[in-house]
Amino acid sequence: MAKEVTNKPSFEEFLNCFPPVELPFTLGEDTHMLFSKENDPIPGAIIAEYILPLEGEEETDEVTEYIACFALPASKNYHAIVYWKAGLLNYEYKLFTFDTRGNLIAEKVIAGTTYDGMELTQTMAAIQEDLLLYLVSGQSQLVKEEYTAANSTANRFQITEEGKIVEL
Structure with a gap:
């Protein structure tokens, strides 16, 4: 019986799309x-x-784009990657x-911009050498065109040695 040939990309090929980043x-x-x-x-095959x-999708649509960003420094227990997803009113x-x-351990949206028709939310993330993540979000209503600091939030997360993303 002939062996079936597939062009399925390997997990390693997926990881290779994400160059390491210096923290x-x-x-x-x-x-x-x-x-x-x-x-x-x-x-496309890797996407x-x-x-x-x-x-949680089966196929791409014409408005969604993915950009490989980076891989976090290597760990013996897990791999960590970041990509950018652009969709309609959501980055x-x-x-x-x-x-x-190659099994998923954890996932988290760590930065971006969303608009729900009334409020614009922007989040920035700072990733430190010790894999602490500082996320700061600000909201504004575009009708008012003014930013209010009271509408901001700040959160801290850390990637554990097991690859989990936990809030501190």
């Missing part, structure tokens, strides 16, 4: 433009095999951790 690093509103210039586009299942930097066999 500390800050993700802001326009950081994705740097990644789109510096990093190769994610191949279909790895990213769409992470997103997100997403952090995912996987065990060494």
Whole structure:
């Protein structure tokens, strides 16, 4: 019996789309433009095999775009990658951790911009050398066109040695 040949990309090929980043690093509103210039586009086969299942989707649409951002420093217990997802009125930097066999451990939207028709929310993330993540979000109503600091929130997260993302 002949062996079936598939062109399924490996988990290693998926990880190779995400170059390592030097920490500390800050993700802001326009950081994705740097990644789109510096990093190769994610191949369609890798999007279909790895990213769409992470997103709970079966196929891509004409308005959604994915940009490989970076991999966090290597760990013996897990892999951590960040990509940017652009959709209609929603731009997100997403952090995912996987065990060494490619199984999902944790996921978190760590930065981005969303608009719900009334309120614009922008979140920035600072990732430190010790894998502490500082997320600061601000909301404004576009009708008022003014930012109020009282509408801001700040959160701290850490990636544990097991690859979990926990709030501190």
